[in-house]
Amino acid sequence: MEITMGGDRILSILPKKIRRALMKAGPDYDKLTELRLRINEPLILKYSSREHFLTEEGFGNDKKSALFITAEDIRETIDYISNYSLYAYEDEVRQGFITVQGGHRIGLAGQVVLENGRVRNVKYISFLNIRLSHERKGCAAGVIPYIVENGRLLHTLIISPPGCGKTTLLRDIVRILSDGAGDLEGMTVGVVDERSEIAACYMGTPQNDVGIRTDILDCCPKAEGMLMLIRSMSPAVIAVDEIGSHEDIDAISYVINCGCSMIATVHGDSIDDIRNKPVLRKLVEERVFDRYIILGSGKHVFRVVRIFDSMGNEIFSAG
Secondary structure (H helix, E strand, O other): OEEEOOHHHHHHOOOHHHHHHHHHHOOOOOOEEEEEEEEOOEOEEEEOOEEEEEEOOEEEOOHHHEOEEOHHHHHHHHHHHOOOOHHHHHHHHHHOEEEOOOOOEEEEEEEEEEEOOEEEEEEEEEEEEEEOOOEEEOOOOOOHHHHEEOOEEOOEEEEEOOOOOHHHHHHHHHHHHHHOEOOEOOOOEEEEEOOOOOOOEEOOEEOOOOOOOEEEEEOOOHHHHHHHHHHHOOOOEEEEOOOOOHHHHHHHHHHHHOOOEEEEEEEOOOHHHHHOOOOOHHHHHOOOOOEEEEEEOOOOOOEEEEEEEOOOOEEEEOO
16 A cells, blocks of 8 residues: 655745744654644644644643744734735635645634625634645555446445544545556546545646546535536546535535435444445435445554445445
């Protein structure tokens, strides 16, 4: 399994004092997943699935010795992220995040500016969530035999609690379907990447490997994007992350009725959890999906716990 990461790119967007402390800590960047910068609060990192403070001497558990974030630290980080031209990223800021080279995504929060009841901008940015992009090529290889039949992708829903690697798994499934592997011929895949997390496009160019036959609608609402791809790109497969709205469900039905295979992810713990959510209940009751992949937490970024067919029969268990 190949793991790729951009530690140098992350260091380049951090304030100098944080950069020095992080270099002194010497982390394995494959285990570093998140940095939280909140004005007048300590810097918190998520490393090896646990939270840590960062001190001038490296990682620590004592809040008193942790580096505290100032308004200047926030401004410096935003300058680096936006190349000193935040106004050029106005569309991204309006959606609450900026994706930088390497596919890393920076969430932004502060005072929201409204116009006609809709978000026009975010000013006085005081909170940043730097989420590091990790590719794990080959992580989906063991899943493919359960979701591909006679050279065609079965409609598949990945169910996962937050932070258990559903996007990582989805991305690698897309890559394998697109490139082909062994007896599996490559398929045309359309990705609606509403939050720029699957392909992590930077200035229109995917930063993650999503395969040679993949077309991407970046920063596009899922429901609208699915219909656009059907009309314009003739995909064999459509992939989306984090479904949940009535519009998403209607669009999925349209995609399937058009003869296109569907793969999606959703937050949850089990099929029953999905069934108990009013918006999603229809998917289970009408057996829209042929396969359900259940993820759980583990030592690694994700762990496939169980796989079910459309009838709820278990066809794989991690034990």
